[in-house]
Amino acid sequence: MALGKDYVHQQCSIARALEVVGERWTLLVVRDAFYGVRRYNDFLVHLGVPRAVLAARLQALVEAGVLDRRRYQESPPRDEYVLTERGLALWPVLRSLGAWGRAEVPGAVPVRHFHHADCGTELGSYGECPACRIPVPPADVEMRPGAGLDPDPGDPVGRALLRPRRLLVPVGREDVSEAGNS
Amino acid sequence: MALGKDYVHQQCSIARALEVVGERWTLLVVRDAFYGVRRYNDFLVHLGVPRAVLAARLQALVEAGVLDRRRYQESPPRDEYVLTERGLALWPVLRSLGAWGRAEVPGAVPVRHFHHADCGTELGSYGECPACRIPVPPADVEMRPGAGLDPDPGDPVGRALLRPRRLLVPVGREDVSEAGNS
DNA sequence: CAGTTAGGTTCATTCAATGAACCTAGAGTG
DNA sequence: CACTCTAGGTTCATTGAATGAACCTAACTG
Incomplete structure (x- = not known):
């Protein structure tokens, strides 16, 4: 991996993380x-x-x-x-990246919303539940479609992800298999 | 940017963030x-x-x-x-990446520690202060060298970053200028 | 006026990403 | 039992970006 060769001498755990997930x-x-x-x-x-x-x-x-x-x-x-x-420990990284992309990249309409499944509250920027005041583990996160989500993605997996879902629950074969069942 | 071309059709704010900072x-x-x-x-x-x-x-x-x-x-x-x-809003992204790199990449000795300048407590994985129970803005973060930090980096900027520092404070010219003043 | 510093640009080479084609092994179908 | 489909790849030529060395400019320094 090209990143590794160059990042190795960097004195930083951010660089070490990017060696693994930065490509x-x-x-x-x-x-x-x-x-x-x-x-x-x-x-x-x-x-x-x-x-x-x-x-x-x-x-x-x-x-x-x-x-x-x-x-x-x-x-x-x-x-x-x-x-x-x-x-699973990468969840805060993805959550903070997504929060930044939604808040700071111009012209971004919310694509997906993430809620604490226990109480229904939408997660904060750090992946915490503002109501329960705890960091929510990904298994307790419910993902709901937002206004910016393409209602008719070209691939079956994208269609399966249109419905509200719990994170980490495997995409079912019945969701993916048939293409055009409206 | 090559990433943009391919990520654009992704229905995801993570992908949009990576278009900007993913290279x-x-x-x-x-x-x-x-x-x-x-x-x-x-x-x-x-x-x-x-x-x-x-x-x-x-x-x-x-x-x-x-x-x-x-x-x-x-x-x-x-x-x-x-x-x-x-x-500045990218601070949680860097913080969570760094926390993951330190905790999850094998053989990682802590390189830098980040503390809440107001109270001295080391930050948690989300960039929050566990004592004050607030997310700490980067301007209030003090960076201190850890055991894994190379004590003699080859470049003057690396040497300037050996001392405890407040984040965002510009690296002084006097820190960077003279090379070998031990 | 020769040398240095800051902040670049240009260019040939190297390296990785891309996308199309091909491969394999088992499963289902007639 | 031949045919075809599906899942999960590998191979390969082409494209595109990263690399690093060299060069450029403008201003200040002794």
Whole structure:
């Protein structure tokens, strides 16, 4: 990884984090993992990333301990990629990046809203629940579509993510399979 | 910017944030700006980034409204790059990335510690003060060297950052100028 | 007026991203 | 039992960006 070669001598834990998640597409792969995407093909169609790049990123994330590659069926051997504890710890990074992108990038209409599932309150910029005054773990976060969300994405995974969802819950096969069931 | 071309169709404020700060070196430039680095040459020696890349990144950050380029002397015209409000809003992103890099990247010895200047308490993972229970704005953060910090960095800016410092306070010329005053 | 400093630009080379094509192995279908 | 589909890749030529060295400019310094 090119970043690593240059960042290694940087005296900074930010640089060390960027060695792992700072490459192109990597954080979007992790984001999709939080959204419940687990399979190679689902990442592929949802991100629109080249296959070779996706394979390289998934492998790098597994080696870094961010994702766990696990066999979910044997007959045709199929693996899925699931966030580890280390990967789950990236939630504040994604949350703060998303909050910044929504608040500070001009012309941004809210695309998704994140709520504390226990009480329904929308999360604050730090991923905390303003009502309960606690940092909300991703498993307790409910994602709801916002006004800026494209109502008809081209890929089945994007369509599955139109509905309110709990984070980390795997995208169901029934959501993804049939294309045009309106 | 290559990222923009591909991320634009992504329905996500994380992707929009990455269009601005997701490129190689960009977040490290912003980090240095928080550390008090303001001048082209100081970024250059501290980051070890190619000159052309630094010029492109600074220009992009100015266009994105993250940095403000301001003339600080006329006689030889010299500009400095200072964080805007929008740039200051990136502090939670850097803080959470740094916290993750320290906690989750194996073999990481703490390089710098960040404390609430008002009370001296070390910041939590979200950039909050655990004692005062408030998010600490970067101007109120004191940075102190940690055990993992190289005690003799090769560049004068790195040496200036060895001492405890308030964030955003510009790196003084007297810190940077003389090389080997032990 | 020679040297230095700040802040760049230009250019050839290297390296990674892209996207299309191809590969493999098992599953379902007629 | 041939055909085709699906999941999960690999390979390869092309494109594009990063790299680092060299060069440029303008002003100040001794």
